[in-house]
Amino acid sequence: xxxxxxxxxxxxxxxxxxxxxxxxxxxxxxxxxxxxxxxxxxxxxxxxxxxxxxxxxxxxxxxxxxxxxxxxxxxxxxxxxxxxxxxxxxxxxxxxxxxxxxxxxxxxxxxxxxxxxxxxxxxxxxxxxxxxxxxxxxxxxxxxxxxxxxxxxxxxxxxxxxxxxxxxxxxxxxxxxxxxxxxxxxxxxxxxxxxxxxxxxxxxxxxxxxxxxxxxxxxxxxxxxxxxxxxxxxxxxxxxxxxxxxxxx
Amino acid sequence: xxxxxxxxxxxxxxxxxxxxxxxxxxxxxxxxxxxxxxxxxxxxxxxxxxxxxxxxxxxxxxxxxxxxxxxxxxxxxxxxxxxxxxxxxxxxxxxxxxxxxxxxxxxxxxxxxxxxxxxxxxxxxxxxxxxxxxxxxxxxxxxxxxxxxxxxxxxxxxxxxxxxxxxxxxxxxxxxxxxxxxxxxxxxxxxxxxxxxxxxxxxxxxxxxxxxxxxxxxx
Numbered sequence: 001x002x003x004x005x006x007x008x009x010x011x012x013x014x015x016x017x018x019x020x021x022x023x024x025x026x027x028x029x030x031x032x033x034x035x036x037x038x039x040x041x042x043x044x045x046x047x048x049x050x051x052x053x054x055x056x057x058x059x060x061x062x063x064x065x066x067x068x069x070x071x072x073x074x075x076x077x078x079x080x081x082x083x084x085x086x087x088x089x090x091x092x093x094x095x096x097x098x099x100x101x102x103x104x105x106x107x108x109x110x111x112x113x114x115x116x117x118x119x120x121x122x123x124x125x126x127x128x129x130x131x132x133x134x135x136x137x138x139x140x141x142x143x144x145x146x147x148x149x150x151x152x153x154x155x156x157x158x159x160x161x162x163x164x165x166x167x168x169x170x171x172x173x174x175x176x177x178x179x180x181x182x183x184x185x186x187x188x189x190x191x192x193x194x195x196x197x198x199x200x201x202x203x204x205x206x207x208x209x210x211x212x213x214x215x216x217x218x219x220x221x222x223x224x225x226x227x228x229x230x231x232x233x234x235x236x237x238x239x240x241x242x243x244x245x246x247x248x249x
Numbered sequence: 250x251x252x253x254x255x256x257x258x259x260x261x262x263x264x265x266x267x268x269x270x271x272x273x274x275x276x277x278x279x280x281x282x283x284x285x286x287x288x289x290x291x292x293x294x295x296x297x298x299x300x301x302x303x304x305x306x307x308x309x310x311x312x313x314x315x316x317x318x319x320x321x322x323x324x325x326x327x328x329x330x331x332x333x334x335x336x337x338x339x340x341x342x343x344x345x346x347x348x349x350x351x352x353x354x355x356x357x358x359x360x361x362x363x364x365x366x367x368x369x370x371x372x373x374x375x376x377x378x379x380x381x382x383x384x385x386x387x388x389x390x391x392x393x394x395x396x397x398x399x400x401x402x403x404x405x406x407x408x409x410x411x412x413x414x415x416x417x418x419x420x421x422x423x424x425x426x427x428x429x430x431x432x433x434x435x436x437x438x439x440x441x442x443x444x445x446x447x448x449x450x451x452x453x454x455x456x457x458x459x460x461x462x463x464x465x466x467x468x
Binding site: 146147149150152153154156164168171243246247 | 340397
């Protein structure tokens, strides 16, 4: 019963089972519908194309914010991990941004930049950069100094150093930041859409919240959870396996 | 006439020098580590650097290699250098072959395979360094050093922490590679046997309150 392949499915099945029990006990589809109550609504949203339109809009925002946050956070974390002097200067900033509520940053970005796509993506990016930088900074501190010396003696170019010496050492830290990043980013994107966009899963949830339509809120939420699970299983986990295969060889 | 001839010989020797070291001082904070010391190594010459633990041998090696630039003095280095650390210091996430070709961009596939063959690692090109024994990792480290045909080879206790048999094999291998490639070589050792086998000359570092110096008779 404890097979590595079977256990995740059994775990997921037990969660759905718990949902079914709770829905049957509630006995009110308006409050908590059963999974099979959602299927016709899900089918209708798919056939009308509306589900894909909003999924696509959210996914695009998640991808932009993820790419920007990972690039900026990795760069910042690496610099702070390598230079104690820069770290002393930037660490208080990091603490401020880590403790700034996501909602405050989102509202400020909308107020300062306007209700635009750029403001939405910047707000999400700024929320995630400090987390990525904090994780990658630890990787930067743990870099092997002998490999630095090696690169110096053999006069390796910056691109070779980055690609073959620094990034492979940072890979476990980047992977950890990426996995937690994706999960956090899409949740913040939903808040951003909820507050100031006219498309995306967050916007639809806002709409059905006003209509008190729990089933449609769940349809949109679960659709995106499925997309993120697929990204985790088919993109992030294979990438992580690839960059760490030398450890298991 | 005698003076002019001597001057000419000295100039020739200097011209043949692959590396010229002239250090005035090196400090870690307020503590002096190295005092005034100067020497040069000619092409094909192998020099052993010996001295008690903590005297500053590795610090001197790091300065010579260009890893530590915080010192007073001057070093004239060649274009191509190679270093062998106490630990193999490989790229564990890249294959054995890539550990040579990524470091030496001009190295062709067949040259890299030939180099691996020279150090007894044929057939292991596609393995990761973690799949090799410590002795094989040291061989790969040596192969990487010689693959770039360095004018100057620096080795920091290259045979330390190896069992007697492996150390002997590595010593013979290094001896052969040095004889074939003939770089100027500077290596740190605590073993008089290694110094006698490999070196043409031995430099002895001696600690002084003003920083370590080379003893005049050996420098």
